[in-house]
Amino acid sequence: MDRSLSPDQRADLVLQQMTIDEKIGLIHGGTDYGGPESRIPPGSLGGAGWVPGIRRLGIPDLQMTDGRSGVANTGHLGRYATALPAPILAGASWDLDTAYEFGALLGKEVRDLGFQVSLGGTANLIREPRNGRNYECLSEDPILIGKMLGRILKGTQDQQVIGNINRYVVNDQETGRASGGDVIIDERSLRETDLLAFQIAIRESDVGTAMCSYNLTNNEHTCESSHLLNDVLKKDWDFKGWVMTDWGANHSTVKSALAGLDQEMPYGRYFDKLKAAIDSGAVPMSRLDDMVHRILRTEFACGVLDNPPRPRPVNPFSGADVAERVAERGIVLLKNAGNQLPLDASAVRSIAVIGSHADVGVLSGSGSNQVDAPGGNAVPGSRAIWDPSSPLRAIRARAPKAKVEYDPGTDFAAAAKLAAASDVAIVFAGEPQGEGGDLPNMSLPGKQDELVRAVAAANRNTIVVLETGGPVLMPWIEDVSAVLEAWFPGIRGGEAIAGILFGDVNPSGKLPLTFARSETDLAHVTVQGPPVKGSRAPFDIKYTEGLKVGYKWFDAENKEPLFPFGLGLSYTTYSYSGLHVAQDKEDVRVTFGVKNTGGRAGAEIAQVYVSLPASAGEPPRRLVAWQKIPLDPGEAKMVTLALDPRDLSIFDANKNGWTLVPGQYGVFVGGSSRDTPLSGTFSEK
Secondary structure, eight states, X not given: OOTTSOHHHHHXXXXXXXXXXXXXXXXXXXXXXXXXXXXXXXXOOSSSEEEOOBGGGTBOOEEEEOOSSSSOSOGGGTOOOOOOOOHHHHXXXXXXXXHHHHHHHHHHHHHHTTOSEEOOOBOOOOOSTTOTTGGGSOOSOHHHHHHHXXXXXXXXXXXXXXXEEEEETTOOOSTTTTXXXXXXXXXXXXXXXXXXXXXXXXXXXXXXXXXXXXXXXXXXXXXXXXXXXXXXXXXXXXXXXXXXXXXXXXXXXXXXXXXXXOBBOSSOTTGGGHHHHHHTTSSOHHHHHHHHHXXXXXXXXXXXXXXXXXXXXXXXXXXXXXXXHHHHHHOEEEEEGGGOOSOOTTTOOEEEEESTTTTTOEEOOXXXXXXXXXXXXXXXXXXXXXXXXXXXXXXXXXXXXXXXXEEOSSSHHHHHHHHHTSSEEEEEEEOOOBTTOOOSSSSOSTTHHHHHHHHHHHOSSEEEEEEOSSOOXXXXXXXXXXXXXXXXXXXXXXXXXXXXXXXXXXXXOOOSSOBOSOGXXXXXXXXXXXXXXXXXXXXXXXXXXXTOOTHHHHHHTXXXXXXXXXXXXXXXXXXXXXXXXXXXXXXXXXXXXXXXXXXXXXXXXXXXXXEOOGGGOOOSOEEEEEEEEXXXXXXXXXXXXXXXXXXXXXXXTTTTEEEOOSEEEEEEEESBTTBOOEXXXXXXX
C-alpha cells in the first residue's frame, strides 16, 4: 500500500503473495457456469459482471456494470442513474469538452453505485448503417471516434473507476456476431479503419481494460487471435491493461491464454481449467502471472484499491443538466427551408405534435446499454423504452399562448386533419433498435413514412424530428420544411428538442456519419448474413470496401449522399477565409479564419480534410482535424490546427508500421465533407 511505488511495482508485490488458486480466481468471473443467468451471486451488486476478490490480501471484489448512455440495467435492484443521450449523439457534438463531461458523469455514477469497472466505451466504426447497435457507437470515421472516445474514457477514469474499450474488433453488425460471422479484411484496411479508432482512443485515455468481441476476424475467434491481442494491442500499442472477453466469447483454455486473453467473463467455463494447463506445461506460469499483473496494476493505476467506491444513492435526475447540454450540442439540424426554424413562440398560434409517443417521452436504445427509466417505461407495455421526457410538454412550455395538440399518428387521416388546422405540424418519427439484431432496412418502421407524407400534404409547414440510432431514408424529404435529427436524446431530450425548435439553443451538431439516398448506394446493399436466412452456420462478412468506409466510400464511388458526413445547419451563417498551410519538417499547421456572418450567436465546427498523393492508393479525402468555434454575430476568429503525422500516413503491412507517402497533399477546410470552400497544398519528400 505504499503509494510512492509505481502501479507495476505494487502489483508485483501483491503477486508474490498469491497462490495459484487465488491467481486463477481473478482471471474469470464469479458467476457459476451453467447456472441461471438471472441469479445474482452472493457478493455481487447485480451488475453485468463480478469477480470475487481476495480478502486476506485486501483485493476487493471487482464489480462491473454495463452502460454507454449511463449506468445500465440497475433499476430492477431499485438503483437508478442518469439516462444520458446515446453515444452517437455525443459523437455528433464533435466537442471534446462535451465528450469529457459525458464520460465524467458516467464515471461518477458508476462509482457512486459501488462499481469499479465501467464497460461503456464502444470504438467500433459505423460501417454497416443497419447495425442494431450503431447508437452505441460514435462515428463512421476512426479519427473522430478515437479522439471523442478517448475523452469520454479519460473522463470516466478520472473518477477513479476502470474504463473499458470494446468491442475489439470489427463487431460492426449483430447478424452472426456469436454464430460464426467471420470478418474478412486485409491488414492495411483493418489498421487504417477499425483498429485505428481503438488505437487513438487507447492512446488518448490510457484505458484500463479492453473487451474482445464475439465475431471471428480473418478465420480466428477474436478472443483467440494472438495477432490482434499480443502483436497489435499489447506489443505495437503498448497496452498495459487487461483483455477481457465479451460475455461468453471465449472458446478455449490454452489457445486464448497464449493469444493474450487475460480474463474470461462472466464465468470460468475455460479459464477455471487453466491450473491443469499450467501443471501440464501447456501454458507457462509466466502467462498466468502476466494476466494477474495486468489486472492488479490497473486497479492500482485507476485508484480503486487506494480509494474504493463507497456506494450511495444516485438521484437519477441529478445529472439531467449534463444530459440536456449534451443533447443540445449533438442534435443536428439537417434541413431548414425558408428558415422555418426557429419557431417564433409569440407568433405561432397553433401547433400539431404528432407521432412516436411524443406526449410522454423520447426513444432510447435497448440491450446491455439500456438505462432504466425512473418510474418505468413512459410507454407501458412497449418492448422499446421511452425516457420520461415529453416533447409535447416541453413544446407547450415554450409556447404557452399557442394551442398545442397531440395526435398519436396511428390514424393518418386524423393526423392530417389536425395538421391542416394548425399553423405548424411537428412529426416525431422513431426507430427502436438495440443489441441482438440488425435492422431489416434503412426505412422508418411502421408506415411512418406514410404518416409524414400525409401530414406534409396537409400542412406545408411540417417539421420532422427523428429519434433514431443511425441513418434513415427520407423519401418525403422534399415535402417537409425542416428536419431535426435528435438521435436518442436521454432524460432531458424533450426539453433539448424544444429548446432548438424555438431558438433558445442554436444547433451546432454535425453528422458523424453519412445519410445515404438509397440502400443501393451503400457498399453492401443488404446486411451480410448466412446463405440461409436464420441459419447459425458460419459465414464470411467480407469488407470488400476496404479503406472506403462511410463518406470515403461515397467520395470514391462518386455517389451523392442525402446528407454528407460533417453536415449540420445553424440559425446563423459562417464564412471561411485566409487559408495558410505552414510546414516545418514533419509538422504541418493549417491556419484559417471563420466568421459569423449572421445575426445570432452560434458555434461552428470547422473541419480539415486531406487528400494523399495518388500513389498512396487512398480514398479521395480523410478527416484529420476539427475545432468547435463559438462566435458572436459578426465575430471572426483565426484558427490554427496542427496535423498529426500519423493521421497523414498510411499503414505499410510489409513494414508493420505507418509511413508518410512522398508527394503532394491537398488540404480542404469547411463546414462538412462536401462543403470545403478553402483549399491548399503541402508536400512530403
